[in-house]
Amino acid sequence: SQTIHQWPATLVQPVGSPLSLECTVEGTSNPNLYWYRQAAGRGLQLLFYSVGIGQISSEVPQNLSASRPQDRQFILSSKKLLRSDSGFYLCAWSLGRDQPQHFGDGTRLSIL
Amino acid sequence: RKEVEQDPGPFNVPEGATVAFNCTYSNSASQSFFWYRQDCRKEPKLLMSVYSSGNEDGRFTAQLNRASQYISLLIRDSKLSDSATYLCVVTPTSGTYKYIFGTGTRLKVLA
Numbered sequence: 001s002q003t004i005h006q007w008p009a010t011l012v013q014p015v016g017s018p019l020s021l022e023c024t025v026e027g028t029s030n031p032n033l034y035w036y037r038q039a040a041g042r043g044l045q046l047l048f049y050s051v052g053i054g055q056i057s058s059e060v061p062q063n064l065s066a067s068r069p070q071d072r073q074f075i076l077s078s079k080k081l082l083r084s085d086s087g088f089y090l091c092a093w094s095l096g097r098d099q100p101q102h103f104g105d106g107t108r109l110s111i112l
Numbered sequence: 113r114k115e116v117e118q119d120p121g122p123f124n125v126p127e128g129a130t131v132a133f134n135c136t137y138s139n140s141a142s143q144s145f146f147w148y149r150q151d152c153r154k155e156p157k158l159l160m161s162v163y164s165s166g167n168e169d170g171r172f173t174a175q176l177n178r179a180s181q182y183i184s185l186l187i188r189d190s191k192l193s194d195s196a197t198y199l200c201v202v203t204p205t206s207g208t209y210k211y212i213f214g215t216g217t218r219l220k221v222l223a
Contacts (some may be wrong), residue, residue, distance in 0.1 A: 031211050043215035044199075046155070051209055059210075090155055094211075097203045100145045101211055103155040 002027035006091045006104030014112050019064075019078040023091030023108050026072065031093040034101065036065055038088040040101040050074060086111045113138050116202050118214035126222050129190050131218045135200030135202045136182045145176055148199040156199055159185075188212065190221045 006023045013019060025031050035047040046059045048066035056066050061081060067075045074091060088108050092101040115135045125131045137145075145162035146154040159169065162174040163184050183202075187194055200214040 034211075044213045046210060049209055057209075088153070097209055100146045100161055101201075102158065106155045108153070109119045 001103065002031075002093070002100060004091065004093055006103045008107060009105060010075060010108045010110075012110045012112060013081055015083055016080050019076070019081050019109070021076040021089055021091075023074045023076075023104055024072055025093045028072070028093070028095065030071060031095060033068060033090075034092040034094075035076050036073065036090040036092065038090065044090070047076070051103075081111050083111045085109065088095070114140060115212045116200055116214040118198075118200050118217045120215060121218040122220050123217065124222055125190055127192060129221075130186065130188045131219065132184055132186045132197055132201060133184050133192055133200075133219075135214050135217075136180075136186050137200075137202045137212070138181070139202070139204055140178075140181060142202045143191050143205050144203040145174075146201040147172075147174055147183075147185050148201060149196040150199055151196050157185045159198070168199075172223040187219075190219075192223060195219055195221045 020025045034049045036044045037047055038044050049057050050068045053071055053089050054067055062079050068109045086109055088106050093106040094101045115138050124133055147159040148156040149159045152181040160169050160174050162176050165177055166175045171188045175184045197216040197218045199216045202212045
């Protein structure tokens with residue numbers, strides 16, 4: 001069966017520091033991969049998605065970037081965090097538009 | 113108009129009650145539909161996919177009405193553990209791999 005791993009679970013970073021969040025999927029190949037952010041009490045905001053190695057679609061212009069160096073690995077990065085980057089970051093995978101998404105446990109990011 | 117709209121609630125219902133949520137979508141060509149539940153400070157978890165003919169999973173029944181462009185979720189015999197936020201998700205037709213999430217309906221089941 002497929003599993004998704006996302007780490008770390010929580011992160012506290014100072015403003016201006018870099019960020020790297022990693023997500024890996026096991027048990028399937030060529031998944032579609034997604035990064036979302038959820039602010040407290042709000043809905044999910046799609047940040048990036050990828051349908052293949054090296055293919056990244058950006059949904060919201062901001063100081064975040066994403067990379068997919070391997071088929072089942074998706075990384076969210078920032079060179080300099082802003083206070084507004086705080087939130088709950090979720091990675092998800094699916095096998096197609098007609099298939100449901102499955103989420104990792106999420107990373108709760110606090111910017112001091 | 114939002115692509116996917118849900119009543120934010122909260123719906124406060126007693127244990128054992130039946131409760132129904134609706135979710136409307138704006139794109140008539142939308143392809144697939146899902147219900148997720150999200151507990152406080154947790155990730156969304158798939159509750160059920162919604163099929164054209166309607167489908168049932170235990171106490172949960174999902175319906176799709178393409179003519180009126182809405183999906184529904186019915187929960188029978190509500191349990192305290194059903195308290196959560198229920199998210200409606202729609203996938204558009206061709207040209208994108210995005211999933212469109214509603215902002216969720218909050219359910220509180222009261223003892």
